[in-house]
Amino acid sequence: MEHIVIIGNGISGVTAARHIRKRSNKRITIISGESDYFFSRTALMYVYMGHMKFEHTQPYENWFWEKNKLELIHGFVNTIDTETKTLHFETGDILNYDKLIIATGSKPNKFGWPGQDLNGVLGMYHKQDLENLEELTSNNKICKRAVIVGGGLIGVELAEMLHSRNIPVTFLVRESSFWNTILPNSDSEMITRHIKNNDIDIRLSSNLKSINSDDKGFVKSVTIEETGEEILCDLVGLTAGVSPNINFIKSSNIEFNKGILVNKYLESNIPDIYAIGDCAEQREPIGHRKSVEAVWYTGRMMGEVVAQTICGKKITYNPGHWFNSAKFFDIEYQTYGWVFSKPKENHAHFHWRHEDNTKCITIEYNSITKEFIGINTFGIRMRHDIFNKWLDEKQDIDYVIHNLKEANFDPEFYRRFENDILTTYNSLAQKS
């Protein structure tokens, strides 16, 4: 029986395992150094905030694995011998594979800041990060102030987490407005204001110069590059993005750049070795997508795809229209299609914002053909399948604005804003 070994029990690896099991009787082994069972990484913040217990982050009950004949190994792989198809574990154990799927995810970025390895400095990615955070920040007497470095999605989540325990937070953001390399300025402004309204001391255009130690090797303060200001703190969260977690393959002959290089079938340069999820790097990026995509659903899709290939039906990884979502404190964000921080050439933005500053949409469209390119929606839920259809049909912005009601996904009885949006749209159209 062919033995499929998957390194990593995150969404990518587990999806691959489930789909291989659905279509075959192959022997499947999943290896993880992080946790006994698959859990949802995105839910770690809710464990810290007391919304959930850790067990609630596990999508499958513990009997699921044995019932579906998915063998689990808790341990770290040190090296891969691709000649003999053997994995060597940290403990010295070895395991043979016929096909290997690498799905080891990411690790938080560190950019060589002085003091980045001190006690009290952590990223927010692994289960172990959560455990450390719990110890370091149980309450606001143990942690009197925290500094977060890096204004992305994990940064704002970490801010919300610490805020839930009434720990004062200083949030160092390199950009002039929160996440404005991704969001158009109008959207970014609204979110920046919302972060401030939640008592977060957000410092824009601020870089970290150094993390300073006390005499016991613990964090004492950080120094800001631009102003030289020193901020006393008991915790530093490094949330300046993530990069592929692939150190253990570097001694093998598997080709890598930022991540493990794969073709559109998710195959690496070595036969029978595949890479999926955050740790994979596409040799040829797809559309406007990045070559390394650290997104929940792309990991899941790659798992679905590689399972097909391994079960004898070779297909390409072909993610459809871009979409994503996030939540910034109380404001939900969804995006369908592409909205760039600055409109691309011949593109323009239509922006509508509600007066309460918690809801807005931005639509990117082609200013010549009027083709709808994408939408950012904040505080209003919208339907994925409708936008997917409109993008397939290459609808124009007029059509989208006039049919926006159809796409609304807010709970029943919510106030609706389509007419308001249409009025704004029409008045702008008249002006131009």
Next chain:
Amino acid sequence: MDQKLEESMSLVKPEVSDLTWVQKISVLIGITGLFILVLALFNYQFPYKKLVLFTSLGAITLGTVLFSNNLYLNKSKGIKNNGVWFKSISSRGVLGWITGIVLTLFYIILYFFPTFLGQGINGNANTGLIALFDPLSIFLNGNQASQWFVYGALYTLGILIFGYKFILKYRHNRYQQLRTGSVMFFQLSFAFLIPELMSKLNSDTFSLPYYDLKSIWPLNYNNFEKYRIDEFISAGNIGLTLLFFGVISIFIITPILTYKYGKRWYCSWVCGCGALAETVGDSFRQLSDKRQVAWTIERWVIHSVLVFVILMTTAVIYSYLGNDTSKYWVTKEVFLALVGGFLSIIFVLTMIFKRKELGKDALYGSIGYFIIVISLILFHFINTRTSLFLFKPETLRTTYGFIIGSMFSGVIGTGFYPIFGNRVWCRFGCPMAAILGFQQRLFSKFRITTNGGQCISCGNCSTYCEMGIDVRSYAQKGENIVRSSCVGCGICSAVCPRGVLKLENVNVKGRINVQGVLLGDDIDLIDLSKR
């Protein structure tokens, strides 16, 4: 499993569960109000009963209102679940257990030892707690209070004040506000004030049974008992209208509304049990059991209760019907034929049109139960024609009343809120929920729609589902949620951080959308399904 994450994660108690000083004062006021009731319970003879009762209930109300205002109004609108699993009361901690035990003892006394509460028997005056409520009872219905009046008053008060808290908690969510306003209204008017005022109309010549119009058979399992039917009939047109309403409630109104809106129109917008669960019980919704084995137990238990209540009611009605139509419109035999015919039609239609949608155990269960019910009814025709079933109707009725009516819905269903969650009765026991759920699963427009591929499997939806539905297991597969037990509270949709879930009544077609691959991944689905 890491022990630290498994239990209270913290080495030191997180700050978040501490009370502000306003909250502490609110608790003091509320507990003072409760303490007055406890004093009355121990038969302390208060002078000025009206004033004392008013002060007590007023203090409880004021305490809850001040507490809620301080808890929610100073914070931004949004989900307020911080610290739910750190707080003792909502995470089966010491406070949770104490509350559960006290509630359970209260229910046992209420159902089985009302004299402890001060219920006067054999025409004696009330004492203790029940006597304290005499002035209010006399004001509303002209009579002394009973244990049920006291219970009804406290129940209604609980729904109103915790309903207020719930509305503040979800002040960003109009679905939650409207549905809570609705249960508060139905409880105050239909369940409490109207029946009390109606009984004020009773005289020596005119008498209506105590009737909460929204309490529909089989939840209201006594509705077709002899003494009630006799009272309805003797009360002339008004009585007959009420009786007629009682019959069409379950056979016509319920099916139509459930087809259009799902069972939520009843369970989380109207029903009194649901009202208590959604307001007083809101802090305990995350305690429901999500394991698959709990779902299996749920299906067997709730449908067994349904079969039990049908048998019991049939037997009870049969027992007082005659062999001619002089007193009631139908004879014993006609009635049995009607019941048998009705059940057969439903069974046959379901098997013809919906067989494929039934799971294996549902199929076996429904066939098995159908055979049992019909053969018991046939027993009458082939046997001596004098008795029905193997048990005496009165034995069936009292057994049902004790096991289901008192123990299950009261003692376990509500007493155990802080241990098993707030919908134990609705999920495992309520026969009304079983009927509505059967219809919701097979003949309804209602579903919870999943928004394409946006789910991140975080599990907030499953955690906060009071019915123990593993919502995430559907959402992460991109499937709509169509489940018998879903009461449509809408909390899964509210707590979802990615806008994935929406409660909707749309076309029946495409309601259940099992698909291999989620939206966004452009695998050729037609090709895939051919394999």
